[in-house]
Amino acid sequence: MSRKQIHLAAHFPGVNSTTVWADPRSGSQIDFSSFEHLARTAERGLFDFFFLAEGLRLREHAGRIHDLDVVGRPESITVLNALAAVTDRLGLAATVNATFNEPYELARRLASLDHLSAGRAAWNVVTSSDAFTGENFRRGGYLDRADRYARAAEFVGAVRELWDSRPPGGAPGTFAHSGPQFRIEGSFPVPRSPQGQPVVIQAGDSAEGREFAASAADVVFTRHSTLEAGREFYADVKGRLARYGREPDDLKIMPGVTYVLGDSDADAQERAAGIRRQQVSPQNAILALEQVWGRDLSGYDPDGPLPDIDPDPDSTLVQGRVRVADPVAVARKWRALSEAKGLSIRQTVIESTGRQSFVGSPATVAAALEEFVATDAADGFILVPHLTPGGLDDFVDQVVPLLQERGAFRTEYTGTTLRSHLGLPDPVWKGGTP
Amino acid sequence: MTSHRPLHLAAEVASGAGPDAARRTLALARTAEAAALDFLTHDDTFAGPGLDALAVLARIAPETRSVGLVPTVTTTHTEPFHVQAAVATLDWVSRGRAGWRIAVSPSGAEARLVGRRPAPPTAELWQEAGEVAEVSRKLWDSWEDDAEIRDVATGRFVDRRKLHHVDFQGATFSVKGPSIVPRPPQGNPVTVVDATRPAARDTAAHHADVALISAASAEEAAALRAELHRGARAHGRDPGQLRVLLSSTVDLDAYEGGAGALAELIAGWHGGGAVDGFHLVPAAGERDLERFTSETVARLRERGLFRTDYEGTTLRDHLGLARPVSQYAKAVASA
Numbered sequence: 018m019s020r021k022q023i024h025l026a027a028h029f030p031g032v033n034s035t036t037v038w039a040d041p042r043s044g045s046q047i048d049f050s051s052f053e054h055l056a057r058t059a060e061r062g063l064f065d066f067f068f069l070a071e072g073l074r075l076r077e078h079a080g081r082i083h084d085l086d087v088v089g090r091p092e093s094i095t096v097l098n099a100l101a102a103v104t105d106r107l108g109l110a111a112t113v114n115a116t117f118n119e120p121y122e123l124a125r126r127l128a129s130l131d132h133l134s135a136g137r138a139a140w141n142v143v144t145s146s147d148a149f150t151g152e153n154f155r156r157g158g159y160l161d162r163a164d165r166y167a168r169a170a171e172f173v174g175a176v177r178e179l180w181d182s183r184p185p186g187g188a189p190g191t192f193a194h195s196g197p198q199f200r201i202e203g204s205f206p207v208p209r210s211p212q213g214q215p216v217v218i219q220a221g222d223s224a225e226g227r228e229f230a231a232s233a234a235d236v237v238f239t240r241h242s243t244l245e246a247g248r249e250f251y252a253d254v255k256g257r258l259a260r261y262g263r264e265p266d267d268l269k270i271m272p273g274v275t276y277v278l279g280d281s282d283a284d285a286q287e288r289a290a291g292i293r294r295q296q297v298s299p300q301n302a303i304l305a306l307e308q309v310w311g312r313d314l315s316g317y318d319p320d321g322p323l324p325d326i327d328p329d330p331d332s333t334l335v336q337g338r339v340r341v342a343d344p345v346a347v348a349r350k351w352r353a354l355s356e357a358k359g360l361s362i363r364q365t366v367i368e369s370t371g372r373q374s375f376v377g378s379p380a381t382v383a384a385a386l387e388e389f390v391a392t393d394a395a396d397g398f399i400l401v402p403h404l405t406p407g408g409l410d411d412f413v414d415q416v417v418p419l420l421q422e423r424g425a426f427r428t429e430y431t432g433t434t435l436r437s438h439l440g441l442p443d444p445v446w447k448g449g450t451p
Numbered sequence: 452m453t454s455h456r457p458l459h460l461a462a463e464v465a466s467g468a469g470p471d472a473a474r475r476t477l478a479l480a481r482t483a484e485a486a487a488l489d490f491l492t493h494d495d496t497f498a499g500p501g502l503d504a505l506a507v508l509a510r511i512a513p514e515t516r517s518v519g520l521v522p523t524v525t526t527t528h529t530e531p532f533h534v535q536a537a538v539a540t541l542d543w544v545s546r547g548r549a550g551w552r553i554a555v556s557p558s559g560a561e562a563r564l565v566g567r568r569p570a571p572p573t574a575e576l577w578q579e580a581g582e583v584a585e586v587s588r589k590l591w592d593s594w595e596d597d598a599e600i601r602d603v604a605t606g607r608f609v610d611r612r613k614l615h616h617v618d619f620q621g622a623t624f625s626v627k628g629p630s631i632v633p634r635p636p637q638g639n640p641v642t643v644v645d646a647t648r649p650a651a652r653d654t655a656a657h658h659a660d661v662a663l664i665s666a667a668s669a670e671e672a673a674a675l676r677a678e679l680h681r682g683a684r685a686h687g688r689d690p691g692q693l694r695v696l697l698s699s700t701v702d703l704d705a706y707e708g709g710a711g712a713l714a715e716l717i718a719g720w721h722g723g724g725a726v727d728g729f730h731l732v733p734a735a736g737e738r739d740l741e742r743f744t745s746e747t748v749a750r751l752r753e754r755g756l757f758r759t760d761y762e763g764t765t766l767r768d769h770l771g772l773a774r775p776v777s778q779y780a781k782a783v784a785s786a
């Protein structure tokens with residue numbers, strides 16, 4: 018197998034406007050049967066893993082619960098334990114926040130998942146932390162970016178120590194971790210799990226986030242889904258690995274991507290535009306605008322022109338989602354687009370947001386995915402379907418076989434653990450070392 | 452008055468920390484389900500040993516159909532918001548069969564696993580456990596049943612008037628809400644409290660749907676049940692919505708008179724109104740649960756005292772407990 022192999026993951030449709038709930042085919046976002054359907058589809062497609070995102074406070078907009086997108090989801094680790102019963106090989110990845118949890122308890126929950134799935138557990142470490150979300154927790158409070166990553170890095174380090182505190186096949190050992198964030202000690206109750214070290218994924222984009230990924234993660238989940246941005250990100254993050262004595266292959270880079278298939282490329286483009294119109298309802302168009310402007314724009318007509326006032330850089334209108342990094346620049350770009358093409362608010366939002374990453378016939382999409390991986394813009398993809406639960410059916414039926422024909426994707430699972438699917442080496446037991 | 456009360460039976464299925472513990476637990480769950488027991492408990496403490504109990508029962512949920520699933524969940528060092536979300540999710544993945552047995556963690560050694568605060572006195576921990584039970588119910592209710600509307604015309608997925616901030620302020624924590632998890636199938640999963648120790652009894656009377664007791668005689672059990680009922684009334688609850696189960700570790704090889712005699716005892720105590728049922732903690736898992744279901748349960752059935760098959764689908768159905776209306780829905784209706 019000389020070709021660089023593609024890794025694939027399935028993202029359960031999330032709590033955002035990518036997920037089209039108004040489509041007649043759209044099923045429950047909470048019934049176990051929806052999770053089972055998508056996970057079984059991913060396993061039928063020989064995917065590396067199934068992925069659940071997390072949000073610890075319902076999003077609010079202008080002080081009110083945001084009601085235009087899917088709202089609500091189950092607790093990740095519990096769903097994945099249940100999915101372990103209805104799948105055999107598929108990796109099971111839970112997003113769990115490092116700010117609003119504690120290392121001992123989470124280490125035990127993840128080691129339990131790894132046992133109950135016979136070696137398929139993964140943890141996507143996120144660091145979102147704001148006072149708004151903190152209001153649901155004992156811990157409360159806001160951490161700035163440096164503190165978030167300081168806590169996350171020590172958290173992951175402590176969790177790894179706990180996982181390593183028992184030798185393979187051995188009796189409970191004791192652990193003692195003492196650092197600026199955590200001073201904990203005791204005995205870890207779970208026998209060493211099948212993977213030893215469950216897979217660690219990192220999602221976060223800043224320099225601090227990239228450095229943290231390079232030092233501690235097995236997989237990076239990114240938003241860089243264009244060829245140019247992907248290559249730049251890939252080179253940057255892989256370039257940071259040597260400093261930690263790691264090889265480029267030790268960290269897989271997997272952007273989250275959307276896709277639309279059609280009988281022909283033109284057919285797919287037409288469908289893609291239709292899906293974007295479903296995603297950006299008139300109400301969602303105004304909301305998207307308010308997220309950039311940080312102002313109440315409810316008086317504007319979605320079919321009329323963009324506002325000529327500037328964004329409020331200190332706005333607190335939007336709570337519970339990642340903030341638009343440079344709202345003034347985004348507003349300037351949108352205005353330029355609207356003027357150049359004569360677009361309304363809704364048309365501008367449809368044009369500028371949520372453009373699907375891969376659109377075309379199955380052959381076109383398969384070729385594009387392979388090019389991405391072959392030219393080092395990614396090691397694989399976390400596919401984000403727009404429909405629950407059937408949104409990956411066509412990909413698995415039509416694109417996976419083409420990737421296999423190209424020799425770029427496995428034709429059977431060769432190992433049983435997620436580490437083996439990802440080509441990660443068995444971890445060396447580091448217990449007993451300081 | 453008591454003769455038509457249905458009998459409730461449950462069994463403990465934790466199987467230690469060995470490599471085959473989860474597999475053994477699944478086998479025990481199947482045995483219990485074949486006998487149509489109300490629910491399984493899976494004991495746990497914050498320090499273990501072995502796997503997380505709620506995780507094990509979530510893993511078993513798709514491989515069972517009817518039996519209730521009640522993991523022990525520690526409220527002391529955990530986040531109430533996470534705990535209630537996990538229990539609600541167990542209810543979703545089991546399609547309405549979840550409960551939780553509330554436990555506290557008084558030991559200094561367990562406190563050092565988290566390193567956040569020293570272990571407070573046990574009475575305070577049960578007070579906090581009661582607050583965790585209360586905020587959990589609020590969070591489960593924070594989504595009214597019909598909050599999801601998918602109204603294409605107005606572009607709204609939910610009716611936000613049916614999602615509620617809970618604004619809970621306890622002695623040691625506060626929670627804003629609403630929950631991130633839609634209201635679970637049972638509305639409120641079943642709350643079980645081990646009321647064996649006096650320190651837990653008021654929390655049981657206040658919050659439990661099922662209280663576990665231990666007693667050496669039918670009289671002692673009846674007195675405890677009466678005490679729990681009085682407590683429930685004092686907290687403004689209907690005692691008819693509280694089930695009191697005798698919990699006992701049984702070694703059926705050593706039990707005088709064997710499995711048949713145990714059936715007589717259960718029938719006698721239940722018939723006399725001392726308890727609503729029995730929670731078996733098998734001394735040797737496979738052997739004792741096997742004998743309990745094949746002999747004791749069979750004997751109780753012959754006497755027409757225990758169901759021959761499940762009559763409902765949720766744990767609340769098995770226990771004869773009503774599915775509660777969201778407390779926020781009631782507030783709106785009476786406003």
Ligand SMILES: Cc1cc2nc3c(=O)[nH]c(=O)nc-3n(C[C@H](O)[C@H](O)[C@H](O)COP(=O)(O)O)c2cc1C
Pocket residue numbers: 069070071072073112114142143144145146162220221222223224225226227238239240273339
């Ligand atoms: C692709 C991607 C997915 C993410 N998914 C989640 C998520 O599911 N839940 C969450 O709380 N935060 C999520 N985050 C947020 C990150 O954890 C982090 O808080 C955010 O990116 C800001 O960190 P940064 O400044 O390093 O980018 C995600 C971020 C990225 C880039």
